[in-house]
Amino acid sequence: MNKEDNKLLEINNLVTRYYIAEGSVKAVNGISYSLNRGEVLGVVGESGSGKSAHALSILKLIQKPFGEIIEGQVLFEKSNLLELSNREINRIRGKEIAMIFQDPMVSLNPVFTIGFQLMETIVLHLGFNSKKAKGRAIDLLEEVGIPDAEAQLHRYPHQFSGGMRQRIMIAMAISCNPKLLIADEPTTALDVTIQAQIMDMMKDLQVRRNMAIIWISHDLGVISEIAKNINVMYAGYIVEGGMVKDILNEPYHPYTRALLRSIPRIKKGGESKLISIPGSSPDLLKIIPGAKCPFSSRCKYANSLCLEKNPELEKIDGEERYVACFHWKKIRSACD
Secondary structure: OOOOOOEEEEEEEEEEEEEEEEEEEEEEEEEEEEEEEEEEEEEEOOOOOOOOHHHHHOOOOOOOOOOEEEEEEEEOEEHHHHHHHHHEEEEHHHOOEEEEEOOOHOHHHHHHHOOHHHHHHHHHHHOOOHHHHHHHHHHHHHHHHOOOHHHOOOHHHOOOHHHHHHHHHHHHOOOOOOOOOEOOOOOOOHHHHHHHHHHHHHHHHHHOOEEEEEEOOOOOOHHHHOOOOEEEEOOOEEEEEEEEHHHOOOOOOOHHHHHHHHOOOOOOOOOOOOOOOOOOOOOOOOOOOOOOOOOHOOOOOOOOOOOOOOOEEEEEEOOOEEEEEOOOHHHHHHOO
């Protein structure tokens, strides 16, 4: 398989806006990247960085009057999803591309049994009859580690724990063997023990099914456990991207460095100093895309150039990484 045939998803200059009473929120500001078949990509950033907005844009889930995809391409197996009709994109959602959200109680319908909801997806996309769909639903629940699967089909979402509900959501997401799974902070609301179990299960499912995954999180520790590559987002931009091991060991962007420093660490003697990022995130209602670096007001390296224009994401020669910063060479020297 050549390099182009291995490419599953390609995003080109994606621009997305949310519309609220106060004006237009610049949620995603011209991001571009590609994803190969079977690749696990982590997308990290603080709240409001555009992580979820870009994921919803992939499936055309942002539409007027609440928002709009202004421009760009989302090429899935070379077909631009943004040009598809509602009927055509509905054939892709849930079958070719599936999505898991942070809170399963929002996604699961409380008035229907989980068996009905699982089987509905299977019948819709795979055309199975009821008997075959039921067998498929039982197999899926067993695959995600839910005991006594057949009996569980008759229970309602509120009768399960948070971890079990998330397993049910994962079963629904993989029910039609999607080529791409988008996981939007699926373990954030779970305690650390259940979180670890879900992540181990997801890693196993990904390998066995050879799914590509976009794993969205604000937690760099989670990303380091599951992803091979990472995009760091800030104010609707990708500011750094590349292999997880490279970026987390030696980040070249000041925002990525600040994120890493803000992770609590237990020092000898039990004392740990929590280092926060100074300042506040930019107001996405007021920013002018391209006018200046959105991180400049919080960055110790910022100078007059940073206040005049926003640096473009550029590939670093000899390295499998990209960075959007005028001062990355100075930062790299500090890492050496």
